[in-house]
Amino acid sequence: MSITARATPMPGQRDDGTRSYSLDVALLLDDSSWAVASNYKDSALFSDAVALQGLQIDTARYRLNQAERAFGLRVLYSHGSSAAPYEKTVLTLYRRDDKQILPLLEGLVVDESAGEFGWGGECSGHSRILHRTLATGPGQHHGYADLIVRSRELKTEHFKGRDGCGSRDLPASTSTVTLHYDGSRYPIPGSLKGP
Known part of the structure; x- marks a missing residue:
């Protein structure tokens, strides 16, 4: 079987620029469009200032x-501002239950990068990169x-030095969290x- 996922804009767009999307996830028989579960x-x-970019x-x-x-299913978002760049990837896990596909875990941010810099193109500011891995435990x-x-998070300070722009990484921070199935998710x- 193969997996498909499609996000489709819902009709209309709010005055604040926010747009919503329907999401269709399906398991298909190989070499056909027949959905055995969805x-x-x-x-x-x-999607708002941080725009939906794609699905993986x-x-x-x-x-x-x-x-x-x-x-x-990983959903990719980004905000392309040079003064305040931001990207994130959000993971949802699904399982098949007969003709249904049920979400087990929703909204886990697995990758995130953000920065704050001067509006005039100055070097000074700070940024951070967060990466998470997910694995089954015993x-x-x-x-x-x-x-x-x-989780592993790395923060970086950016500054203007004598020879141009420079940066300094701060010590990385790590953490581990165990998630337990509660009978439904x-x-x-x-x-x-994340935000």
């Missing part, structure tokens, strides 16, 4: 137990493996969802 949601994604299927081996595997709750989220702490 998930459709109106206004599933939102994540087929990493998220083994939930001996019989089931999950697959992921523990189980309600028949599904725990998910281990490892993996709840995510707000600190892992």
